[in-house]
Amino acid sequence: MTGDSEDPNAQPAGDEPAAGLTDDQRRTKLLKTVAALGGTVTPRRDPMAKHGHAFSGLEEGIEADLSFLARGDYLDERFFDRVTICTRCDSHHLNIREVCPACGSTHYTEEPLLHHFRCGFVGRITEFDPGDGTGRRICPKCTVQLKYLGTDYDRLGKTYLCIDCGTSFQDAPVRSVCLSCETEADADDLATAEVIGYAITSLGTAAIRRGSLFEGDSEVLYIAGAAVYRPAIMFELLEYEAKRIQRFKGTFSLMMVEAKGQEGAAVPEDAEANMITRLRERLRGTDIVGKVSEHVFIACMPQTAIAGAEIVRSRFAEEQADRRIMLETTVVEIAGPDDLAQLLTRIRAATRSKSIGK
Numbered sequence: 001m002t003g004d005s006e007d008p009n010a011q012p013a014g015d016e017p018a019a020g021l022t023d024d025q026r027r028t029k030l031l032k033t034v035a036a037l038g039g040t041v042t043p044r045r046d047p048m049a050k051h052g053h054a055f056s057g058l059e060e061g062i063e064a065d066l067s068f069l070a071r072g073d074y075l076d077e078r079f080f081d082r083v084t085i086c087t088r089c090d091s092h093h094l095n096i097r098e099v100c101p102a103c104g105s106t107h108y109t110e111e112p113l114l115h116h117f118r119c120g121f122v123g124r125i126t127e128f129d130p131g132d133g134t135g136r137r138i139c140p141k142c143t144v145q146l147k148y149l150g151t152d153y154d155r156l157g158k159t160y161l162c163i164d165c166g167t168s169f170q171d172a173p174v175r176s177v178c179l180s181c182e183t184e185a186d187a188d189d190l191a192t193a194e195v196i197g198y199a200i201t202s203l204g205t206a207a208i209r210r211g212s213l214f215e216g217d218s219e220v221l222y223i224a225g226a227a228v229y230r231p232a233i234m235f236e237l238l239e240y241e242a243k244r245i246q247r248f249k250g251t252f253s254l255m256m257v258e259a260k261g262q263e264g265a266a267v268p269e270d271a272e273a274n275m276i277t278r279l280r281e282r283l284r285g286t287d288i289v290g291k292v293s294e295h296v297f298i299a300c301m302p303q304t305a306i307a308g309a310e311i312v313r314s315r316f317a318e319e320q321a322d323r324r325i326m327l328e329t330t331v332v333e334i335a336g337p338d339d340l341a342q343l344l345t346r347i348r349a350a351t352r353s354k355s356i357g358k
């Protein structure tokens with residue numbers, strides 16, 4: 001590789017060291033880099049990188065920022081692979097091999113086993129060597145020569161002979177030794193780490209447009225660990241999605257969910273959190289959930305026609321088991337900005353009258 005003018009560690013143009021940037025600026029910049037790389041980043045094998053994988057075009061040490069952005073729904077996680085790692089030091093540089101069950105040594109020979117049909121003797125192939133240099137195979141039990149594989153004798157897998165302790169064994173335990181910290185472990189006890197790729201979400205694209213993340217409690221709520229957008233940002237995201245599908249002649253569907261307490265009772269907070277968790281389970285990673293007003297939520301399903309949305313809605317409504325709340329669910333398909341404008345006017349009117357009557 002000498003004489004190659006291409007620096008393998010070169011960063012994409014405009015990606016100077018992130019010194020002097022705030023967390024927000026650095027993460028927004030990372031989003032832009034992901035967008036410039038085509039909107040997705042897929043791990044590639046790299047033995048020297050953490051867990052043996054790295055991202056082409058991204059700086060090292062950005063894992064924390066990537067997972068921060070994924071938690072905030074700016075990026076969508078995409079499973080790539082699983083890596084076996086040391087339980088003590090996290091290294092993926094492991095030597096995994098079979099060991100002698102008696103003494104733990106790896107100093108052994110592997111030999112095929114032969115089975116002599118005539119007398120039933122089973123032994124290692126070297127036991128059938130008479131040592132006369134002729135290459136003949138003589139059964140050590142009955143002293144008859146073995147001639148024809150399949151007629152006289154058969155091969156029965158392989159066996160190990162430990163050179164250190166002399167134990168002969170067939171099922172060898174699998175042990176690992178870490179090349180970084182020398183910790184030994186049974187292969188069954190090793191830890192694994194998921195290797196994740198990322199794809200930019202509609203929220204990530206919106207953050208790039210505005211030049212900063214939607215930070216803080218004012219825009220994103222976390223209900224039961226899932227990002228739920230507050231009304232202003234949700235409406236902004238929906239308007240963007242409506243313009244986008246108009247350009248690409250697509251469609252998307254919305255599901256409205258309103259939770260009400262039984263017989264006028266208040267909606268218990270945990271019941272609402274459970275409902276959001278169930279809703280999230282029904283949706284894809286690219287779908288986003290926003291809060292429109294108290295106890296009213298909206299789920300946006302990109303590239304979904306109303307028939308598909310109705311399937312999601314009916315399944316979600318059917319499995320409602322918490323008797324403390326009632327759910328009202330509806331779906332609507334949006335084919336362009338006009339559809340959305342009408343819907344948002346209705347929603348805003350409804351929520352306004354509700355907050356006045358409160």
Ligand SMILES: [Zn+2]
Nearest residue numbers: 086089178181
């Ligand atoms: Zn280790």
Ligand SMILES: [Zn+2]
Nearest residue numbers: 100103162165
């Ligand atoms: Zn041994």
Ligand SMILES: [Zn+2]
Nearest residue numbers: 116119139142
């Ligand atoms: Zn024999």
